[in-house]
Amino acid sequence: MRLEQIVEGVVSAEIVGDPDLEVRGLAYDSRNVVEGGLFFCVTGMESDGHDFAAAAVESGAKALVCERPTGLGVTEVLVDETRNAMPPIAAAFYGNPTRDLRVAGITGTNGKTTTAFLLHDILEGSGIHCGLIGTVSQLVGGSEEPVVRTTPESVDLQSTFRRMEEAGDEACVFEASSHALTLGRCDAIDFDLAIFTNLTQYHLYFHSDMEDYFAAKRLLFESDPGASVVNIDDPYGQRLALEFDVITYSAEGSAADYSASDIFFDASGASFSVESEHGVMSVRTGLPGRFNVANALAALAGSIALGVEPSDAVSGLADAGRVPGRFEPIDAGQSFSVLVDYAHTPDSVENVLRAARD
16 A cells, blocks of 8 residues: 555645555564554654664655654655554555444443453354453454454554454454553544443552543543443442433442342342343343452443344353453362463463362
């Protein structure tokens, strides 16, 4: 694709050099540059991509997106902030795949991973092939791939969306972390659905205070998604409900668009009733705990907002598998019970299995 074509949506971009240059790949890490590639000189918190521009050119980069001239003799795209320019350029280069995919972004402190897996399984169960990008797993066309971080950089996100589309996925569910939202990784994505689970005191090493943390989560709803689903049992969810046109849910029986009641727990999960505009639905989930009732409600409401029939959503939720590393029972033939409360990666679960066997 011609350089001029992929930067035309970046308002501040000025091309110094050949605008007809054919771009063959994108990279923000000089070690990943391909011959004929475009390298983003991202100014980070610990390093400056401009310091690696020469290495990128040596590796084959024919153009740079940068905030100041480098004098390296290649075409440069001068912008105010490289990080802000990266998402629209990446989206254009990969053909704006989220215009066709049904994309659901899930944000919140707790419950993102579980809600993402439940929503993925409901969509798959209703016949909608769905990709997944999250903390413990990434699925493209039904194949599992390694995970580097909860929400990848925009270049990697757009590349993955494109591969999902090519692999036959019709939708994608992904976890939108506060870091990713703050750093603009989720910019230039056409969201069909945004879900907010809750906000508790966490990540304050990155955010200055809870208001700053909330402002980061709020960015997902400022992106004008097709539908928004919000937990009003959480005070920050209540604030979102006052500011935006949202679909609400409550696991505490509060008045909401989807409200749970008659909750019954047993060894294999939970059963409860859900009152909504679709009538009273009898719901079953294989996940224990009231917090998982909330996650199930989020996935139920989100799937219906994406076009799944309510009855199919209820069936898909009942059939959904357990979430790796989230309140996950481990049976390796040991003489005692093992429950993984939280594991960050699949390797963490495997370590628990190994310990149980030993």
